[in-house]
Amino acid sequence: MKVLFVVSNLFFSEPLGALQLSAVCKKRGDTVRLISLRQHSVNLVLREFEPDVVAYSATSPDEYLFQEADEIVMRWKEQTGKRVLRIMGGPHPTFFPEVLDKMSLDAICIGDGDFAIHHALNAFEAGKDLDGIPNIATPSHRNPSKEIVSDLDSLPFADRDVFYEAAPDLIKVGIRGFMSRRGCPHKCTYCFNHAYNRMFKGDGRKIMRRRSVDSFLEEIKCVVRDYPKVKFLRFADDVFAIFADEWLLEFAERYPKEVGIPFYCYVRPNNMSDDIARLLAKAGCLHVGMAVESGVEKIRNDVMKRNMSDDVLRRAFDQAHRHGILTSGNTIIATPGSTIEDDYNSFLFTRSLRLTFPSFGIFMPFPKTELTDYAISIGVLEPDFNYRNLRPSLPSAMNNYTDSDRRFQQNLVFLGAIFCFLPDFMLPILKLLLRTRLTFLFKPLGTAFTTWRMSKVFPNAYPTDPVVFFKSLVNAFRHFAATPTKQVNINRSA
Ligand code: B12
Ligand code: SF4
Secondary structure, eight states: OOEEEEEEEOSSSOHHHHHHHHHHHHTTTOOOEEEETTOOOOHHHHHHHHHHHEEEEGGGHHHHHHHHHHHHHHHHHHHOOOOEEEEEEEEEEEEEHHHHHHOOOOOOOOOHHHHHHHHHEEEEEEETTOOTTTTBBTTTBBBOOOOOOOOOGGOOOHHHHHHHHGGGGGGSSSSEEEEEOOOOOOOTTTSSSSHHHHHHTTTOOOEEEEEEHHHHHHHHHHHHHSSSSOOOEEEEOHHHHHHHHHHHHHHHHHEEEEHHHHHHHOOOGGGGOOOHHHHHHHHTEEEEEEOBBBBBBBIIIIHHHHHHHHHHHHHHHHHHHTTTTTEEEEEEEEOOOOHHHHHHHHHHHHHHHOEEEEEEEEEETTTTSSHHHHHHTSSSSSSTOOOOOTTTTTOOOOSSSHHHHHHHHHHHHHHHHHHHHGGGGGGHHHHHHTTSSTHHHHHHHHHHHHHHHHHHHHTTOOOSSHHHHHHHHHHHHHHHTOOHHHHHOOOOOO
């Protein structure tokens, strides 16, 4: 069968979910194509490729894009009379299964799709309905049994061919992404992981799963060999190192000898220890992402459930820096219930940690996260708040701020990172600037500064060809700019 995977954007950070499933389909004998809604014409691809299956891989911020695309698919289906399966998977249908009705899809996948897609395509090909397949919900079977892929080593490696066929320029970007594990044990209130864990725990299902070091290194070596030139690796696990355990010891021993390419990964600051920093440094970790989230201890722990003191954060960043590892991390501004004094103090604390690449973003209230429920419960967010079409760094959606507060917060998002590197005596100037209406000036300034700082933590990873460089920059920017709300940093683990 012909399977068309549809994602919202293609840039250096590969859509590993779709690539993983593409590998499963190819193993089944299917012909696969991947397109991005921001870079390809759905109409054109439908006419050329004539897919039997349209497989959307969606995150919630992009729901509206998929809705628009699906209208085109429906029209094409009606015109051609072709039998086509329209199925959606990824975080969006996992956390918002109501999308099944909203888009009148044939099926959605809730959670892991590796086995589910295989069974769904078998059923569709045989002319059967998809009811009864674990993790697959259909209009007539809304509560499928739950399945978690426990042996990650048994899965095929992500299909990179389909990615570079869809975005040939990206091979010239020296970064390649991998995942060694699935799952996160933490309960940060702005993240979807607590919802995922609640949905899937029980009946012996293991949420935290990890590949063997063998399988992980084997995939990396294949990619380094088959898709040159690889200059930097991105390990996208929510939390790459939790303990200095056997896995990390083996990885730190073997990775430098067998691969030896600098990489970055996420670590939750309260998991960072001297042992972990030493092992990561030994392995060749150039940069570790550790989120600050709030510089105000009470907000960080009571509201965000980060469970880490200021001292723990200070120690974590010190340990990384002492071992020569660069650091990046985000701080969320306008957390429900906080004041602009809290925001400024949060900035000061982040500044004191001396991150290589600090970033600031305004809280994005995604429904179904605990923090959004909290915002509604304390009356600072309307219950019917529409998260569609919002963009990062837009004014806060909380209703307890004045216009001047919102400007202050937005200005802090753009200027905060810059002032982390300026001397103390400049801070009164920042305070003045934060109160001005010059946001339109601070935005390009902040964006240019961020791009420059990013090049510090992703060294040599930018393509040398100026045209490709420019295109990849625009795409990365579009991806972030298309994020619906105010940069909630819901994803960035750790
Ligand atoms: C890397 C990453 C990013 C990268 C982008 C990667 C990319 N190219 O898309 C960056 C840093 C840019 C990013 C940005 C954002 N991210 Co992000 N990100 C991740 C992260 C850490 C890993 C994604 C990944 O590769 N997963 C690995 C693959 C294997 O898993 P998967 O994609 O879920 O796919 C599996 C299933 O879902 C299913 N499946 C997937 N597609 C399909 C399709 C079909 C047809 C079927 C049947 C099944 C199926 O099968 C796959 C294999 O089992 C995830 C967390 C996580 N652990 O997944 C968050 C996550 C996806 N991000 C999230 C969020 C909120 C964001 C931001 C809004 C954050 C922000 N404030 O800017 C933006 C939004 C960007 C956007 N417009 O969508 C949320 C999404 C929640 C939601 N409801 O959609 C997540 C889940 C984090 C979380 N726990 O809250 N992110
Ligand atoms: S924010 Fe990071 S550490 Fe917290 S639950 Fe989400 S992935 Fe885990």
